[in-house]
Amino acid sequence: MxxxxxxxxxxxxxxxxxxxxxxxxxxxxxxxxxxxxxxxxxxxxxxxxxxxxxxxxxxxxxxxxxxxxxxxxxxxxxxxxxxxxxxxxxxxxxxxxxxxxxxGIPNLPAADVPEGADEDENALVATHGEPPVFDFEAKAHDAIGPALGLDFDTGAAMSGARFTLVRGPVAKLHRALGQFMLDTLTEEFGYEEVVPPLLVRDEALFGTGQLPKFAEDLFRTTDDRWLIPTAEVSLTNIVAKQILPADALPLRFTALTPCFRSEAGAAGRDTRGYIRQHQFEKVEMVSITTPEASDDEHERMTGCAEAILTKLGLPFRRMKLCTGDMGFSAARTYDLEVWLPGQDRYREISSCSTCTDFQARRMNTRFRPEGEKSTSFVHTLNGSGLAVGRTLVAVLENYQRADGSVVVPEALRPYLRGMDVLEPA
The missing domain is CATH 1.10.287.40 (Serine-tRNA synthetase, tRNA binding domain)
Structure with missing residues (x-):
């Protein structure tokens, strides 16, 4: 706003x-x-x-x-x-x-955001890790996954396109990824774990910028609530309509939740596989801070997501989105893109954005600097830490073996009782 x-x-x-x-x-x-x-x-x-x-x-x-x-x-x-x-x-x-x-007007881009019309004009910031080299032809996750429990056919038969049933070894891996991400963010980076509502009212989605402009991207219930497209909505609205003391900032929240998106603008994109689903799980990070600290907080948040990818041994790169590719509420966005050998390309796995005071004005959320009578709007930030399904895809493709099995990254083995390989049925 x-x-x-x-x-x-x-x-x-x-x-x-x-x-x-x-x-x-x-x-x-x-x-x-x-x-x-x-x-x-x-x-x-x-x-x-x-x-x-x-x-x-x-x-x-x-x-x-x-x-x-x-x-x-x-x-x-x-x-x-x-x-x-x-x-x-x-x-x-x-x-x-x-x-x-x-x-209805999007946030204004920060001065350092590159100008451009679309994703082709995003700027490469850094590349981390080397893509794996196989002595066999790498397969995409939708070829590897079915023998391990990624059941596209049953999910589609039950619920339609863009729904997948996850079972067996892959279901365990999926659970391990979410727990690992939460533990990393809470224990190493000081985020407060939250279990938020998955259904919210209009004003919550207005506060974070999804309404009124993007209603077609959302699922609405018969009692006029909305299924959250991301936990950003619930976590950011924790501070809606509040005046916060300056010494309480920054506030850092994280949650692992299902997310629900109609994908109205994605017709024909990623119709196969587990990349773009109507229902998926994601670990979200949200920070509430002062204007003076928001740029440093943006770097810190992005670094948290990068740390998770590094611990998993996944090659990735950081991109700074151009003005034409940023989201509605963002003033600056870093995308982390993970390498997918089966697709021979990098794909987005996390977006970390600073929204400056854009959401705070919509939510009427302020802070009172110490010793001052007047208040100022806080700055809000959000980021994926990470999208669980896309991380699952990245693990399957980067850790695949010729016989169809998948090596479990070392960081996840404690969550799988020492299991080090997923074997195909």
Missing amino acids: HDIRTIRDNPDQFDAALARRGLEPRAADLIALDEKRRALVTELQTGQARRNEASKAIGAAKAQRDEETAGALMAEVAALKEKLPAMEAQEREISGALNAELA
Whole structure:
């Protein structure tokens, strides 16, 4: 959510930032709507003040037996009482329209975000690890997985496309991955583990930026709740409508939850395999911090996700997304892309974003600096640490053997009671 006062003070700067996002100028229209609202507010305040003043004057006129003046004042008050509610309704309508316009505009990109139209113009930051070299032809996970318990056919028969039944050895590996990620984030990096609601109201999704613009990407229940597309929604809204003490920051939350996405904009993409599902599990990280600390927190959060990949021995690279590939609420995003030998390419496994005060304004979440009376909006950050299903895919492909078995990464063996190889049925 954007501050109309900032737009009024810096219209050219605002439009220039929108242009980097590939969007048309909006400042002039927003300012015109705001001026109309402000003029109406001024007229309302003047009318209300006159109504109160005239009401008091009626008593004084009657006390002096000045019925003519009292009658004129009573007529004026009656006219104001009839006029003001209509003006109040008009002001609410204009304010609602202005807020709707502001709510539909994405966050402005940070200065260091590269300009570009799509993922082809993202910037490589660093590469970690070497892709494995096999003495056989590497297979994709959808060829390896079925013999280990990745049951695409039963999942589709039960629930339709983009649903998978996970069973047997792969189910154990899936569980181990989620537990390993949670333990790493809580024990090594100080995140507080949370078990959040999976169903939320409209205002929670508005706060993090999924509503109203991206309703078609979500699943809605018959009682007007929404299944979360990511635990970012629940974790970030822990602090909604709060004023936090500065010494409580940063707050760092993590959760392992199912996530539900309609994939409305992904028709024809990743229709095979376990990459893009309607239901999947993900370990999410959320940080709430001060504006001064948010850039360092972004680096720290991304480093946490990188540490998990490193412990698993998976080759990956960090990308800085360009302006045309960032999400709606993000001001800067790092994508971590893991190497998939079966696809002979890197694929996204984590996105870590700083949203500056964009979500905080929508949630009305502030902090009070120590010793100050005034408050400021917090900064919010979120990131995957990691997407469990995609990490499972990466393990299957990077640790595959010629006979169809898969070596278990050493970091996961304690979670599998020492099992070091997944054997095909």
